[in-house]
Structures are given as structure tokens and as C-alpha cells.
Amino acid sequence: MPQPDRFGFLHIDLNSFFASVEQQLHPEMRGKPVGVCGTMADTGALIAASYEAKALGIHTLTKVGEAKRICPEIILVNGSHTEYSRFSHEIAAAVERCCPVAHTPSIDEMVCQLMGRECEPPNARRIALEIKQAIKDDVGDTLRCSIGMAPNRYLAKIASDMQKPDGLIGLLPSQLPRAIAHLELRDLPGVGAKTEERLNGKGITTMEQLLALDRTGMHRLWDSVWGDRLYHWLRGGETGDDGAPVASEVQKxxxxxxxxxxxxxxxxxxxxxxxxxxxxxxxxxxxxxxxxxxxxxxxxxxxxxxxxxxxxxxxxxxxxxxxxxxxxxxxxxxxxxxxxxxxxxxxxxxxxxxxxxxxxxxxxxxxxxxxxxxxxxxxxxxxxxxxxxxxxxxxxxxxxxxxxxxxxxxxxxxxxxxxxxxxxxxxxxxxxxxxx
Missing domain, CATH: 3.30.1490.100 (DNA polymerase, Y-family, little finger domain)
Structure with a gap:
């Protein structure tokens, strides 16, 4: 059945979070390439890179030695994980001023579930802009985020990755699935290198080919109920779990x-x-x-x-x-x-x-x-x-x-x-x- 053109979720993705925190704490680093290291050894890998570093081809997991080769002027810092935790909690409090945080998938992601008139596209967009401003006012102006708006959590996550940094993208049911047909298979949450290889082995190499499958074809492709869920999520539907992994009731x-x-x-x-x-x-x-x-x-x-x-x-x-x-x-x-x-x-x-x-x-x-x-x-x-x-x-x-x-x-x-x-x-x- 056709879905009404409404948003159900906002997915907030903090951009280059660790590096942005360092630039907030150290104004002299702003506007400069910054790499956050787990270890300063050349064989170690960066755990974050600022957008100035990313523009030079330096990314998360780039080796420290390679980063220095690409940009000898890069500022390398040891990660301050206590500060990142503190900032994450402060950002969550800022978001809460605008809309309750329903889920926290990771330290640099938050999800808000919209209700009632909040789901109307103009109101959802207003809330998203208020969240961006609240983070800037309450936490710091180097902390930017990309926000995805969509009918379900799975699509909201996809939308948050479509425009960085400081993006705001909405995916409405009437625009789906054509609005995501240009993406790569790896842009789908849960599709990593091994899954992509398995899909390629079954003849699916592009998003257009994946979206052309009907529900039965999706089930056969994934050989599980995950294929049925994905079929509905990519078209703006809901399946009861909103695209979220099912959490264990008791910590193991x-x-x-x-x-x-x-x-x-x-x-x-x-x-x-x-x-x-x-x-x-x-x-x-x-x-x-x-x-x-x-x-x-x-x-x-x-x-x-x-x-x-x-x-x-x-x-x-x-x-x-x-x-x-x-x-x-x-x-x-x-x-x-x-x-x-x-x-x-x-x-x-x-x-x-x-x-x-x-x-x-x-x-x-x-x-x-x-x-x-x-x-x-x-x-x-x-x-x-x-x-x-x-x-x-x-x-x-x-x-x-x-x-x-x-x-x-x-x-x-x-x-x-x-x-x-x-x-x-x-x-x-x-x-x-x-x-x-």
C-alpha cells in the first residue's frame, strides 16, 4: 500500500567526531588537517581524520606513516577518549532539548523517533535544523552533524550518509526507491565487503538490480527474512523493528x-x-x-x-x-x-x-x-x-x-x-x- 509522505525518524551522524572534538578543544587546530591516533607508531592507524585531512586523501584507518607521507604538516594527536565520551553526552543533552533521543547506536550517532505532527516534512526539517543549532550553541561550533530523515530507521541511516559534512537529506516514500537507486551496494547498512561479494556472486552488482527484485526475489537473495524486511525498508515501509538490530535482553x-x-x-x-x-x-x-x-x-x-x-x-x-x-x-x-x-x-x-x-x-x-x-x-x-x-x-x-x-x-x-x-x-x- 502507498505510504503517506511523512518522516518517522531522524538519524544524527556526527561528522569526523573525534577530530572535531580535538579542534573544539584546541582552536589552533581549526582549519588544519588533524589525525587522531590510537598509537603514534607509523604502523598504527588513524581512528579519525578531520575534513581538512580527508580532502587530502587521509581517512580513518590510514596508517600513521602514510598520513605523514601524504601531508607532512598533519597534526597528530593521541585520542582523548574521556573527552569524546563527555562530548557525546553533552551532544545528547543538546539534542534532547529539541527531540527525545530514542536510540544511541554508537558514540557518534543518535536516533530520534518522530511522533504526531512532528512527522510532517516541514516540522521534521525544522526539528533537524534546531538540533544542528543546539549542538553548535551548547557544545561547540566545530561539532557538525549530518541528519537523515526517513520513514524508518534503516533509510534514515542511509540518508545521513548521503551528504557530508553538515548535511540534511530527507527520503519520502513517494521518492522511493528511485531516490536511492544511484547508491552503491556498500552504502546499505549491513552490506560489507563479504556480503557484497556474495551478492555479486548471485548476479547483483548494482543498486538498480537489487531494487528491481520483488519481495520473493529479495527473500531468495538473502535466503532469510532479512530479505523481506529489506524489501520493505528500501521502499519506506516498516516491519516493526524499524531497521534496528534486535538487542539482547541481558548483557552477555x-x-x-x-x-x-x-x-x-x-x-x-x-x-x-x-x-x-x-x-x-x-x-x-x-x-x-x-x-x-x-x-x-x-x-x-x-x-x-x-x-x-x-x-x-x-x-x-x-x-x-x-x-x-x-x-x-x-x-x-x-x-x-x-x-x-x-x-x-x-x-x-x-x-x-x-x-x-x-x-x-x-x-x-x-x-x-x-x-x-x-x-x-x-x-x-x-x-x-x-x-x-x-x-x-x-x-x-x-x-x-x-x-x-x-x-x-x-x-x-x-x-x-x-x-x-x-x-x-x-x-x-x-x-x-x-x-x-
Missing amino acids: SLGHSHVMGPEFRSDGGAWSVAHKLLHKASMRLRMEKFYAGAMTVTIKYALTTEQAGRMGAKKHSSGIKSKGWAMEARFKDCQDTLSLLDVLRNVWKQRPRGEEFERPFFVGVTLRELIPEDEHQASLFGDPDNRADLSKTMDKLNLKYGHTTLHFAGMLPARDTAPTRIAFTQIPVQYGVEYM
């Missing part, structure tokens, strides 16, 4: 990982970093009111050229050829740091030995099998050594003065390493004086 895991600096690439250094990661994860576990029943420890080891050729190594995103190891341990659910540290210590003893396992450069610690506090069954034998009380006391001090104020001695060498990093699909939360 939490953890931290870190690519270590050269000074920590040894057994002792890696252990202290793992200890620091567990310290952060166990504190978050208590703040988010969970118990954990399993832990996964991951270590990646750098290989020499000769070793890599002999073993068929994988290439890490940092460019390091590596060999990985991981182990999961299960235990009676707990949340205190000392008990979890016992588990980590036992897992660590199982790490591999040999010449190819002498140069650890990456460590990850993930707590799994999470259960809410109110579902935890207390032990009949009480709390040995008052471990829960000890963790609560540590939390009180660390929330007030910073999360590394009080800790066990094993993480002392790595106390200032492994700062908070942003996973784009999860925004760090402020606990006490810091974001984690």
Missing part, C-alpha cells in the same frame, strides 16, 4: 583489551597490563550490578618475518604479524576483584611457551556469563576474607579520586597504561570522576 559480557607499548612487550609487562584490565573490568562489573561466571583471556604475540612465513601468521590491524592464544575459565559466579584475580592468575599459568610466544603485544580480558545481582545465589559459607567488603571499599575511593587510586600491587607497573578506549558501539559511562 564486558571487558577491556590493549595494544601494549614496546616497554610492556614481555611476560612481566603483559601480566601487569592484564592485571590492570581486570581491575577496570571488575569495577565495571560491580557498577553495572552483575556477577560473572566465566573469563576469557586473549594474548597476541608478534612474530618475526621468518616465524610468520613458517607458521602462516595473521596480520593484526596494527600491521604486526602475529599468533594468538585464548583460554576461557568457568567458575562460581562472583564480582569481587580478588576472586577474579585468582582466576586470571590460574589462566595466565596456562599461556603457551616457546620462541613464537616471547613477544606479547596485545592482551584482552573479558568477563562472560553475566547474571544480574538480584539473580545471584549467595554462598552458604559466607564471604571468605571479606572480599566483597574489600572491593566495595576500593570502589568508594576509586570513584572519588580515580579508578587507579587503590589497587593490588600486581598492576603497579601498568597503572598508567590501558586508558579508556571507545568501542564505537558502546559509549563509556562515567563512574565517579572518570569514564570507563
Whole structure:
């Protein structure tokens, strides 16, 4: 059935977010090419680039060394993830002044659901312009965003990518699907390199070919109900989930990982970093009111050229050829740091030995099998050594003065390493004086 020409969602995409925050914090960087780094090593990759850098061909994931070759004058900065989290929360508050934020897909994206007369195109456009102005007034004039307006979330996301920076694009049902026929298959959310290759193998190489399929053809192409949903979304229809991934009702895991600096690439250094990661994860576990029943420890080891050729190594995103190891341990659910540290210590003893396992450069610690506090069954034998009380006391001090104020001695060498990093699909939360 024909859809009325109304918008249901606004998708707000912050443009070059990390680099824009740096330019807001440092006025001397404005108008200049800026690259935000995870690590300053030439083999590291940029996690963001300003629009001045993008105009020169420097983008997210460009190697640091390549960025310097393209533009020797580029300003490289270490990412300030605490500041990015703070700005994200401030921007969300600014958007809320204009329209409630219904979803936050990532740290640099927000979705507003329109209701009633807000759905009328002139009113939706007015709200979108108010959002842009509110971000500029409340947060900073370097923070620009592109906003997509559409009948469903899937199309709103597509529209937000169609004009950057500072874009405003609306896709009305009466314009569909011809308004998106010029796009590439990779412009569709959820279509990456592997999916595009699979579609090409089935004879679909252009958006026009995809849009020419009927609902049955779309179902066959995707071999699932996803094809039926996509058929309706691309034509402005709704399927009940608005193009959003279905969220799990209960969080399944939490953890931290870190690519270590050269000074920590040894057994002792890696252990202290793992200890620091567990310290952060166990504190978050208590703040988010969970118990954990399993832990996964991951270590990646750098290989020499000769070793890599002999073993068929994988290439890490940092460019390091590596060999990985991981182990999961299960235990009676707990949340205190000392008990979890016992588990980590036992897992660590199982790490591999040999010449190819002498140069650890990456460590990850993930707590799994999470259960809410109110579902935890207390032990009949009480709390040995008052471990829960000890963790609560540590939390009180660390929330007030910073999360590394009080800790066990094993993480002392790595106390200032492994700062908070942003996973784009999860925004760090402020606990006490810091974001984690």
C-alpha cells in the first residue's frame, strides 16, 4: 500500500567526531588537517581524520606513516577518549532539548523517533535544523552533524550518509526507491565487503538490480527474512523493528583489551597490563550490578618475518604479524576483584611457551556469563576474607579520586597504561570522576 509522505525518524551522524572534538578543544587546530591516533607508531592507524585531512586523501584507518607521507604538516594527536565520551553526552543533552533521543547506536550517532505532527516534512526539517543549532550553541561550533530523515530507521541511516559534512537529506516514500537507486551496494547498512561479494556472486552488482527484485526475489537473495524486511525498508515501509538490530535482553559480557607499548612487550609487562584490565573490568562489573561466571583471556604475540612465513601468521590491524592464544575459565559466579584475580592468575599459568610466544603485544580480558545481582545465589559459607567488603571499599575511593587510586600491587607497573578506549558501539559511562 502507498505510504503517506511523512518522516518517522531522524538519524544524527556526527561528522569526523573525534577530530572535531580535538579542534573544539584546541582552536589552533581549526582549519588544519588533524589525525587522531590510537598509537603514534607509523604502523598504527588513524581512528579519525578531520575534513581538512580527508580532502587530502587521509581517512580513518590510514596508517600513521602514510598520513605523514601524504601531508607532512598533519597534526597528530593521541585520542582523548574521556573527552569524546563527555562530548557525546553533552551532544545528547543538546539534542534532547529539541527531540527525545530514542536510540544511541554508537558514540557518534543518535536516533530520534518522530511522533504526531512532528512527522510532517516541514516540522521534521525544522526539528533537524534546531538540533544542528543546539549542538553548535551548547557544545561547540566545530561539532557538525549530518541528519537523515526517513520513514524508518534503516533509510534514515542511509540518508545521513548521503551528504557530508553538515548535511540534511530527507527520503519520502513517494521518492522511493528511485531516490536511492544511484547508491552503491556498500552504502546499505549491513552490506560489507563479504556480503557484497556474495551478492555479486548471485548476479547483483548494482543498486538498480537489487531494487528491481520483488519481495520473493529479495527473500531468495538473502535466503532469510532479512530479505523481506529489506524489501520493505528500501521502499519506506516498516516491519516493526524499524531497521534496528534486535538487542539482547541481558548483557552477555564486558571487558577491556590493549595494544601494549614496546616497554610492556614481555611476560612481566603483559601480566601487569592484564592485571590492570581486570581491575577496570571488575569495577565495571560491580557498577553495572552483575556477577560473572566465566573469563576469557586473549594474548597476541608478534612474530618475526621468518616465524610468520613458517607458521602462516595473521596480520593484526596494527600491521604486526602475529599468533594468538585464548583460554576461557568457568567458575562460581562472583564480582569481587580478588576472586577474579585468582582466576586470571590460574589462566595466565596456562599461556603457551616457546620462541613464537616471547613477544606479547596485545592482551584482552573479558568477563562472560553475566547474571544480574538480584539473580545471584549467595554462598552458604559466607564471604571468605571479606572480599566483597574489600572491593566495595576500593570502589568508594576509586570513584572519588580515580579508578587507579587503590589497587593490588600486581598492576603497579601498568597503572598508567590501558586508558579508556571507545568501542564505537558502546559509549563509556562515567563512574565517579572518570569514564570507563
